[in-house]
Amino acid sequence: MGPDKRMDMTYWNPIIETLPTEKLHTLQVRKFRRIFEWAYRNSKFHRKLYQEAGIVPEDLRAFEEIRKVPRVEKAMIQKMQEQGPFPYGEGLCVPLSRVTEYRQTSGTTGRAVYQADTWQDWEWWSECWSYILHAHGYRDTDRVFIPFGYNVFVAFWAGHYAAEKLGCEVIPGGVLNTEARILKIQELKATAMMATPTYVLGMADVAKKKLSMNPAKDLSMRKITCAGEPGASISSTKRRMEEAWGAKVYDHVGATEVGAWAYECQAQSGLHVNEAFFLVEIEDPETGEIVEEPDRVGKVIITAFDRMAQPCIRFDTKDLTAWTQEGCECGRTFRKCGGIIGRADDITKVKGVLLAPTAIEEVVRSMEELGDEYEVVVSKRGDIDDILLRVEVLPNLGGEQEAILSRLKDQLRLKTNLGYRIEVHPYGSLPRYEVKARRFKDLRKQEK
Numbered sequence: 019m020g021p022d023k024r025m026d027m028t029y030w031n032p033i034i035e036t037l038p039t040e041k042l043h044t045l046q047v048r049k050f051r052r053i054f055e056w057a058y059r060n061s062k063f064h065r066k067l068y069q070e071a072g073i074v075p076e077d078l079r080a081f082e083e084i085r086k087v088p089r090v091e092k093a094m095i096q097k098m099q100e101q102g103p104f105p106y107g108e109g110l111c112v113p114l115s116r117v118t119e120y121r122q123t124s125g126t127t128g129r130a131v132y133q134a135d136t137w138q139d140w141e142w143w144s145e146c147w148s149y150i151l152h153a154h155g156y157r158d159t160d161r162v163f164i165p166f167g168y169n170v171f172v173a174f175w176a177g178h179y180a181a182e183k184l185g186c187e188v189i190p191g192g193v194l195n196t197e198a199r200i201l202k203i204q205e206l207k208a209t210a211m212m213a214t215p216t217y218v219l220g221m222a223d224v225a226k227k228k229l230s231m232n233p234a235k236d237l238s239m240r241k242i243t244c245a246g247e248p249g250a251s252i253s254s255t256k257r258r259m260e261e262a263w264g265a266k267v268y269d270h271v272g273a274t275e276v277g278a279w280a281y282e283c284q285a286q287s288g289l290h291v292n293e294a295f296f297l298v299e300i301e302d303p304e305t306g307e308i309v310e311e312p313d314r315v316g317k318v319i320i321t322a323f324d325r326m327a328q329p330c331i332r333f334d335t336k337d338l339t340a341w342t343q344e345g346c347e348c349g350r351t352f353r354k355c356g357g358i359i360g361r362a363d364d365i366t367k368v369k370g371v372l373l374a375p376t377a378i379e380e381v382v383r384s385m386e387e388l389g390d391e392y393e394v395v396v397s398k399r400g401d402i403d404d405i406l407l408r409v410e411v412l413p414n415l416g417g418e419q420e421a422i423l424s425r426l427k428d429q430l431r432l433k434t435n436l437g438y439r440i441e442v443h444p445y446g447s448l449p450r451y452e453v454k455a456r457r458f459k460d461l462r463k464q465e466k
């Protein structure tokens with residue numbers, strides 16, 4: 019490696035991000051064994067799990083052997099923490115005195131998971147985010163506005179620290195309301211921000227309606243880093259955000275129990291998995307097979323190699339994605355996957371057809387005549403599954419409504435192979451969400 023590569027500003031870590039696959043795998047096996055051994059020695063929860071499966075650290079010598087290690091699911095962690103000791107249960111690998119950070123999951127599926135991190139883990143979090151922000155073009159000349167409620171959820175906390183690490187000027191947009199945040203962005207001429215797609219669109223809406231402002235013209239936002247929802251990887255939603263703000267929109271994926279594990283580069287043709295810090299496996303949800311070929315959708319199973327307090331080893335995220343074709347024009351050797359297309363629990367069969375909510379969003383947001391908001395309700399009418407789609411048609415298009423709806427139906431049929439009942443609601447009347455939206459409701463599950 020010549021000095022040129024080290025000076026290349028494309029990468030946060032030019033050596034690691036361009037490591038040949040073979041070397042990357044060697045590094046991954048070594049790191050996997052190290053975290054496995056750490057958990058085996060220090061966590062009663064993990065030791066019991068591995069003893070029952072008959073696996074000891076010495077068994078892990080080759081890449082393929084990693085697959086023998088049992089997976090951990092959220093329900094197992096919830097149960098383990100419920101049994102105590104309070105608050106983190108027997109999975110904690112360090113004395114409580116070394117824990118410096120408390121975060122938790124939202125608890126939408128059962129009891130919230132408490133997440134412990136040491137100061138070392140916290141630095142690791144911000145290092146993960148440094149790869150992301152650097153790839154999104156954040157530099158020391160940026161003034162970064164972070165509009166989220168700094169609270170018990172991990173959200174953009176580590177993004178805040180990483181932006182500082184990169185030398186950016188960071189403005190915490192904590193308890194301000196949306197209007198005050200927009201005015202602050204304008205006053206300070208912020209150039210970058212991090213938010214969920216729902217909030218990015220919501221802010222633009224508030225700017226237009228309440229402040230008579232056009233963010234694309236009146237603000238100086240140049241890049242936006244999204245998280246928490248798949249929107250930035252759904253081309254029509256991404257386009258709406260970019261047009262509203264006059265900024266580039268980038269995606270990344272992370273989770274409280276895992277870390278920030280994948281990010282888009284400037285080529286924007288998928289998300290690079292940070293393979294120096296994570297092992298990502300994609301598993302066929304029906305056969306349990308590990309998927310290697312591109313475009314075959316499966317569940318994401320993740321190991322975080324360097325997180326010490328509460329290790330994440332072969333954690334079943336239940337998020338669905340697929341590998342993309344190998345290689346990237348940015349030169350990174352890290353493997354790429356597509357955006358998260360949904361949760362394994364959400365992707366249900368409707369009328370015998372697999373339906374991903376992101377496919378509906380893609381269609382709705384691709385039609386300029388429709389508003390940003392929509393709602394999908396799946397229910398049973400007698401024995402037959404029924405999909406109701408509620409949309410808003412933009413004002414002054416009442417006359418064309420029939421033509422618009424017929425085009426919408428055709429597109430939905432083409433993209434999802436299903437028929438829908440469509441209801442048109444007055445513009446602005448569907449529920450607006452502040453941070454993360456819940457636009458997909460499956461009433462068949464609640465009826466059980």
Ligand SMILES: [Zn+2]
Pocket residue numbers: 283284285286290346347348349350
């Ligand atoms: Zn790339």
